[in-house]
Amino acid sequence: MKNDKKIKLTINDKPIEIDEGTTILQAAKMLDIDIPTLCYHPLLEPYAACRVCIVERKIGEKVDLVTSCNTKVQEGMVIYTDSENATKARRLNVELLMAQAPAAEPVQQIAKELSIEKTRFEIKDPTEKCILCGLCVRTCEEIVGANAISFIERGTERTVSPPFGEPSEACIGCTACAFFCPTEAITFEDLQGRTVIHDELELGPSTAIRVPTRQAVPMVPFIDEEACIHFKTGECKICEKVCEKEAINHEAEDEEIEIEVGSVILASGFKPFDPKRIPAYGYGRFENVITSLEFEKLVNASSPTGGKIFLANGEEPKAVGIIHCVGSRDENYNEYCSRVCCMYSLKFAHLIKEKTNADIYDFYVDMRCFGKGYEEFYHRLLEEGTKFIRGQVSEVTDIPLTEQEEGRLIIQVEDTLIGVIRRIPVDMVILSIGLEPGMDQNEIARIFNISCSQDTFFLERHPKLAPVSTFSDGIFLAGACQSPKDIPDTVAQAGAAASEALALADKGTFELEPITAEIDEELCAGCQLCVGLCPFTAITYDKEKGISVINDALCKGCGTCVSACPSGAAQQKHFRDRQILAEIEGIFID
Amino acid sequence: MSNEAFEPKLVGFLCNWCSYTGADLAGTARMTYAPNIRIIRVMCSGRVDPQFVLKAFAKGADGVLISGCHPGDCHYQEGNYNALRRHRLLSKMLEQLGIEKERFRLEWVSAAEGGKFQQVCNDFTEQIKKLGPLNLNGGKNEPREA
Numbered sequence: 001m002k003n004d005k006k007i008k009l010t011i012n013d014k015p016i017e018i019d020e021g022t023t024i025l026q027a028a029k030m031l032d033i034d035i036p037t038l039c040y041h042p043l044l045e046p047y048a049a050c051r052v053c054i055v056e057r058k059i060g061e062k063v064d065l066v067t068s069c070n071t072k073v074q075e076g077m078v079i080y081t082d083s084e085n086a087t088k089a090r091r092l093n094v095e096l097l098m099a100q101a102p103a104a105e106p107v108q109q110i111a112k113e114l115s116i117e118k119t120r121f122e123i124k125d126p127t128e129k130c131i132l133c134g135l136c137v138r139t140c141e142e143i144v145g146a147n148a149i150s151f152i153e154r155g156t157e158r159t160v161s162p163p164f165g166e167p168s169e170a171c172i173g174c175t176a177c178a179f180f181c182p183t184e185a186i187t188f189e190d191l192q193g194r195t196v197i198h199d200e201l202e203l204g205p206s207t208a209i210r211v212p213t214r215q216a217v218p219m220v221p222f223i224d225e226e227a228c229i230h231f232k233t234g235e236c237k238i239c240e241k242v243c244e245k246e247a248i249n250h251e252a253e254d255e256e257i258e259i260e261v262g263s264v265i266l267a268s269g270f271k272p273f274d275p276k277r278i279p280a281y282g283y284g285r286f287e288n289v290i291t292s293l294e295f296e297k298l299v300n301a302s303s304p305t306g307g308k309i310f311l312a313n314g315e316e317p318k319a320v321g322i323i324h325c326v327g328s329r330d331e332n333y334n335e336y337c338s339r340v341c342c343m344y345s346l347k348f349a350h351l352i353k354e355k356t357n358a359d360i361y362d363f364y365v366d367m368r369c370f371g372k373g374y375e376e377f378y379h380r381l382l383e384e385g386t387k388f389i390r391g392q393v394s395e396v397t398d399i400p401l402t403e404q405e406e407g408r409l410i411i412q413v414e415d416t417l418i419g420v421i422r423r424i425p426v427d428m429v430i431l432s433i434g435l436e437p438g439m440d441q442n443e444i445a446r447i448f449n450i451s452c453s454q455d456t457f458f459l460e461r462h463p464k465l466a467p468v469s470t471f472s473d474g475i476f477l478a479g480a481c482q483s484p485k486d487i488p489d490t491v492a493q494a495g496a497a498a499s500e501a502l503a504l505a506d507k508g509t510f511e512l513e514p515i516t517a518e519i520d521e522e523l524c525a526g527c528q529l530c531v532g533l534c535p536f537t538a539i540t541y542d543k544e545k546g547i548s549v550i551n552d553a554l555c556k557g558c559g560t561c562v563s564a565c566p567s568g569a570a571q572q573k574h575f576r577d578r579q580i581l582a583e584i585e586g587i588f589i590d
Numbered sequence: 591m592s593n594e595a596f597e598p599k600l601v602g603f604l605c606n607w608c609s610y611t612g613a614d615l616a617g618t619a620r621m622t623y624a625p626n627i628r629i630i631r632v633m634c635s636g637r638v639d640p641q642f643v644l645k646a647f648a649k650g651a652d653g654v655l656i657s658g659c660h661p662g663d664c665h666y667q668e669g670n671y672n673a674l675r676r677h678r679l680l681s682k683m684l685e686q687l688g689i690e691k692e693r694f695r696l697e698w699v700s701a702a703e704g705g706k707f708q709q710v711c712n713d714f715t716e717q718i719k720k721l722g723p724l725n726l727n728g729g730k731n732e733p734r735e736a
Contacts, residue, residue, distance in 0.1 A: 446662065451608065453702040471607055471665065471701070515633060535667035558666035559637030563676075575632060581645055587601060587628045588649040 009077040024068035024079055025053055035068050035081050036090070036110050038097070038182060039133030043238055044142055046070035047134045051093040052110060055079050056086040065089050087114075095119040101131045104183035129185035136160060136177035136186055145235025146170050149177065172232045209239050209248075215302060223250070263474040263501040266458060267494065268444060270435040270480035273327030273334070281326065281431055282396040286409060287312040289396060289429040292344060299351055309356050309428075317427035319359040320352050321411045323393045328434030329365060336455055338434030338484040342368040345432045346378055349386040360386045361424055363393045363413055371488065389424070391416045396429050435484040448475045458482045468497040476501055515557040515574045517550050523569035524548060530561035530570055598652040598718035600627040600711075603642065605635040605670070608659035608700050615704030623708040624715035627655065634658070636669025640680050643694065647684075647726060653693045653718040655710070660698040670698070692717055693724065 005020040014031050023046065028035050038050035048067040055068045058078040065085060080086060091114055097107045099121035111117075132151070137160060140149050148171035152161045162168035178186040208227035211219060229236040230250050240248040272293055275283040282289045288311050290298070301307040311317050322345045328338040342364065349360050362381075367388075369375040382388070391413040400406045401423065408425040415422050437456040438444075445452050450470040451459040458477050461469045468476050476497040479490045504510075519530075519539075524547040531539045531548055538554035539561060541547075550561075550570075559572040568577060604610040610631050616623065632638060635658025646654050656677060658670040677696040685691050695714055699707050 449665065449667075451663065451701045454705075459701055471611075533672070535669070556666055558634040558669045559632065560634065560666070560669050560672055563637055563639040563672070572633070572637065575637060577639065577641070580630060580632070580639075580642055583630050584601065584642060584645050584649055587630075587646075588599070588651070 007073045007075050007077075009073050009075070009079065011079040012081055018073060020073070022073050024055060024057075024066070024071050024073060024077075027073050028055075028068065028079070028081060033081055036113070037069060038106055038110070038131060039135060040069045041135055041138075041180060043241070044135065044138045044180075047138060049132060049134045050097065052090055052097070054086055054089045054093065055081045056083040090114065091116060095121060097131055099123050101128045101183065101185070102126050103129045104131050104185070106182050107131060129183045130160065131183055131185075132158060132160070133182065134160075135180045135182065139176050139180040143236050143238060144172070144174055144176050144229050145233035146172050146174075148172075172229070174227075174229045174232070176229065176236075215300065223248075263476065263504050264448065265476045265478055265494075265497045265501055266444065266448065266450075266481055267478040267497075268438055268440070268481045270484065271438050273338075273433040273436050275326055275431045275433055277333065278326065280395045281323065281393070281429070282398075282409070283431060286396065286398060286429070288317075288409060288427060289431065291431050291433050292341070292348070293433070295348060295430045299348075299355070307355070309352060309358075311427055316356055317358045319361065319408075319424075319426040320356075320428045320430065321361045321363060321393075321396075321409075321424060321426040322348055322430045322432060323396075323411070324362070324364040324432045325392060326431040326433045327436070334434060334436060334455065336484070337368065339368070339370075340484060340486045341432040341434060342366075343371070343374055343377075343486065345430075346381050348430060349381055350377075350384065353384050353386065358427075361411070361426060362386050362388050363411065364388060364390060365392055371486070389413060389415050389417075389422070435480055438481065441481070448472060450475055457484075468493055468500055474501075474504060512553060513555065513557045515572060516552050516555040517557065517559060517562055517570055517572045518552075519548055519550055519565075520569045520571070521545070521547055523567050525567050525569070527566065529564050529566065533560050533564050535560070596719060596723055598626050598715055598723070599650060600653045600655060600714060600718065601646040601651045602627045602629045602655040602657060602711075603632055603635065603638045604629050604699075605637075605658040605665075606631055606633045607665035608663065609635070609657035609697075609707070611701040612657075612699040612703045612707045615702065616707045617704075619704050621704055621708040623711040626715045626718075627711050634664065634666050634669035635673035636664075636666065636671075638673055638676070640676055643680060643684075647689060647693075647724065650724075650726075652721075652724045653695065653714060655695045655697060655714060657697045657699045657707075657710070660700055663700065689724065689726075690721060692721060 006017050007020050008015065008017050009027065010016070011024070011028050011031055011033055016027055016031055018027050018030065025035055025037070025040065035053050035055065037053045039047055040053065046069040048070045051067060053068045054065050056079070057064055057066045057071070059074060059076065094107065094111055094114060094116055097104070098111055098116070098119035101107060102123050103126065134151065137150050141147050148168045149160055149162050151158055153159060162171060175188045178188050208229065209221050209223045211221050225231050237250060240250065272291070275281055275291055283291070297303055298305060299307055299309060309317065324341055324345055327333045328336065328341065345362060349362055352358055352360050367378055369378045393411055393413045395412045397410050397412065400408070400410065405423070405425050408427060409429055411424045411426060411429065413422055413424070441452055441456050441458065445458065449472045453459045458481050459470065460467050460477060460482055461471055468478065470477060478494040478497040479485070482493070485493070526541070526546040526548065528541050528548055531541055535558070536554050536556050538551045539548050540551070542549050557572060559575055562570045562572045562577070571577065604613055613629065635656055638656050643654050656673055658673050659665060661670060664670040674696065677694070681691045681694055684694055697710050699710065
């Protein structure tokens with residue numbers, strides 16, 4: 001504590017000077033003296049329930065045994081952590097704990113360290129793990145602030161429970177109690193969680209404060225407000241306590257910042273196709289059917305498996321099937337081709353060959369190797385021994401028809417090159433999912449006054465001559481939000497968009513619309529009908545002259561005012577009434 | 591009149607940003623549609639003055655189409671709403687003049703909807719074929735102005 005008073009004491013004949021208020025256990029730690037504990041945790045108030053941290057204490061002439069976790073240091077104290085008395089007391093306590101909770105591993109560990117073979121006390125329940133350390137209770141009270149569990153009953157009946165032994169409404173399901181429990185006496189089940197190939201692969205609901213993915217840029221954690229205990233109970237904030245840089249602020253709020261810009265580049269990306277929409281492929285039902293993105297996470301060197309390719313049960317697959325065109329080129333889902341999947345599927349085939357001895361089956365419809373070196377890579381795969389089967393897979397099933405198919409995933413497909421329906425047993429299935437436009441494409445399009453094409457990707461001004469601009473001046477497009485594309489193409493498009501945006505600003509001048517509207521002063525009666533109609537507030541009423549006037553710089557040339565003008569005073573350059581009427585006449589000249 | 595099948599003369603006012611581009615898309619995609627429609631480009635469907643519609647019918651059009659951006663997507667924010675209102679009112683008036691309301695059509699075609707434009711043209715042409723020629727002036731056009 002921030003106390004200036006220092007206390008001098010010795011532990012195991014080693015002297016130490018330390019702040020007042022420190023416990024013996026903490027002082028021992030400073031001297032690298034290890035005292036075993038079971039119910040102690042640095043983030044919680046000490047409780048001294050397990051009695052394992054007992055040490056012999058001598059102050060003056062008085063000698064006694066105290067628990068070091070909750071006893072504060074005193075001037076002139078002499079502590080022996082492994083004296084005969086201390087050790088005897090500790091051993092007895094451990095034997096008691098062994099009888100109380102024979103299945104608790106940390107207790108067995110300490111027993112082994114103290115060379116205790118068995119307990120002399122009667123064992124009531126050989127499967128019991130709870131050592132009544134109270135860590136869960138203290139966690140729920142001090143850290144979570146929910147107070148949903150506590151000790152109930154006394155003596156031999158003492159146990160941890162929510163009120164009246166029934167599930168408590170105060171429990172917020174944070175699983176902090178399970179986290180702090182040293183013996184796994186408390187466990188939890190995620191009833192809605194989908195089993196993915198590895199529990200840790202989906203970094204999702206593991207902790208409320210976490211890094212989004214293992215290779216996130218920037219590599220900075222965020223707080224998931226839905227899962228964070230502080231946002232539920234107002235307590236916890238342990239992350240803030242342990243952060244040395246004081247970088248965590250739970251009170252930070254979303255800030256709306258207004259920036260005035262001259263041009264905008266939309267690069268809002270894509271959404272991966274959800275293969276749950278194709279029930280026949282078994283995604284979500286079979287734990288070894290995974291998407292390409294999940295496979296990328298698995299095979300990455302920073303994955304939970306260190307990049308090794310394992311099935312959900314930890315074994316290596318003997319055969320892997322890669323299915324192309326999942327959600328793409330399909331009139332039931334998306335008609336377009338997602339462009340990147342053939343190449344990344346080939347990449348996977350190559351990686352799997354490198355890392356395992358598995359047979360690799362690649363089920364393709366066409367092999368789209370359109371880029372530099374792509375076709376050559378495909379040929380390399382052909383030589384490596386990947387088995388390519390041309391056909392759109394119809395089903396992934398686990399119902400075996402033969403003995404060889406037992407316990408495996410069977411891919412059923414028509415091999416169109418030989419005209420036969422085949423069933424290929426594999427262990428792992430990788431779905432090459434396509435790219436879809438993001439959920440908010442229409443919303444973004446509306447905000448920026450641009451259009452979307454039929455497939456809901458953003459519409460470019462011209463597919464050949466203006467692929468990065470839109471129909472609204474100053475709004476540019478880059479990347480997959482405009483259409484599915486791979487990284488080289490995205491980078492090229494981004495460069496183009498950036499230079500167009502820069503060119504716009506760099507010019508120093510900008511071009512006005514030539515097709516603006518104008519009001520003939522002579523004809524204008526000053527009725528002001530046009531003033532309210534203009535969506536760009538380009539028309540103002542001149543009180544002195546009694547006429548309406550159009551601001552040429554604001555006018556966008558829609559012509560709404562022109563068609564509303566009762567006197568024909570307002571006319572749009574190049575789209576005058578008499579011009580359009582002449583066009584109509586021209587149509588009917590026979 | 592000859593015994594040839596009646597080929598309607600249709601006039602379409604297409605807004606530059608959505609409908610005209612959509613029609614252009616139908617063309618680049620080589621979608622075939624009835625050739626009966628003659629297109630006049632305006633910057634916005636809100637530019638279409640009722641007098642244009644009346645002039646077209648007076649000159650011999652059997653059907654008039656106005657096509658603009660979908661509501662909410664107008665390049666100039668709200669021009670298409672003006673077109674909508676004018677269409678509703680004008681239809682009523684045209685009916686009183688003896689012009690069936692099926693002959694005056696309002697459609698929303700976006701820049702990506704080449705297919706829809708094709709469909710609208712074919713549909714409109716079929717519909718007018720069934721209705722027959724308008725014959726506003728007893729089959730004669732307005733005398734040409736000097």
